Amino acid sequence: DAKTTQPNSMESNEEEPVHLPCNHSTISGTDYIHWYRQLPSQGPEYVIHGLTSNVNNRMASLAIAEDRKSSTLILHRATLRDAAVYYCILRELNSGYALNFGKGTSLLVTP
Amino acid sequence: NAGVTQTPKFQVLKTGQSMTLQCAQDMNHEYMSWYRQDPGMGLRLIHYSVGAGITDQGEVPNGYNVSRSTTEDFPLRLLSAAPSQTSVYFCASSPALRTGAGNTIYFGEGSWLTVV
Numbered sequence: 295d296a297k298t299t300q301p302n303s304m305e306s307n308e309e310e311p312v313h314l315p316c317n318h319s320t321i322s323g324t325d326y327i328h329w330y331r332q333l334p335s336q337g338p339e340y341v342i343h344g345l346t347s348n349v350n351n352r353m354a355s356l357a358i359a360e361d362r363k364s365s366t367l368i369l370h371r372a373t374l375r376d377a378a379v380y381y382c383i384l385r386e387l388n389s390g391y392a393l394n395f396g397k398g399t400s401l402l403v404t405p
Numbered sequence: 406n407a408g409v410t411q412t413p414k415f416q417v418l419k420t421g422q423s424m425t426l427q428c429a430q431d432m433n434h435e436y437m438s439w440y441r442q443d444p445g446m447g448l449r450l451i452h453y454s455v456g457a458g459i460t461d462q463g464e465v466p467n468g469y470n471v472s473r474s475t476t477e478d479f480p481l482r483l484l485s486a487a488p489s490q491t492s493v494y495f496c497a498s499s500p501a502l503r504t505g506a507g508n509t510i511y512f513g514e515g516s517w518l519t520v521v
Binding site: 328330335336337338339340343381385393394395396397398 | 446
């Protein structure tokens with residue numbers, strides 16, 4: 295299964311943009327790139343996903359490299375409520391039931 | 406729309422006791438799964454189901470049983486609890502993968518289990 299690599303932790307000031315990187319050099323052509331986040335003492339929640347093109351939604355933007363070997367989750371203005379562990383996950387049609395969450399990136403947001 | 410509902414939220418068991426963690430979803434999702442999360446770790450898949458009557462093992466299935474008699478419910482059974490099963494358990498559901506690998510996965514709020 296294709297794996298992802300993320301920094302263990304990142305820190306940001308409130309109201310500043312945050313760029314969370316993810317490397318997935320062994321990604322296959324049918325893998326979707328998903329991002330989930332987990333707030334303290336809660337279950338993971340969906341943030342955004344994409345296949346090839348950059349994606350925007352109300353929570354974040356996802357920038358996907360042209361070769362798809364890396365992606366970046368962008369929080370445009372970090373708030374204290376964005377402090378969470380962010381997971382970059384690859385999901386594909388044939389084996390996407392066994393999601394590999396890894397340890398994710400723990401984002402600290404300071405006022 | 407309640408989403409994914411897990412019960413109980415907290416439970417303390419003695420070694421050797423059995424119990425069932427309940428999970429229900431009201432979104433008519435075909436796919437349901439159970440994960441466990443140990444301190445400082447990511448989620449690991451225990452068992453999953455792609456539809457009523459169909460279950461399969463995930464990464465860490467030992468010590469757990471599941472069944473899927475209805476689309477809505479996917480209980481996780483611990484037959485003889487061990488301290489190593491102390492963890493936070495999350496149930497998840499989503500539409501079937503055959504409808505697209507971009508489908509969102511919805512998680513419950515978690516069940517905190519301590520085995521003493």
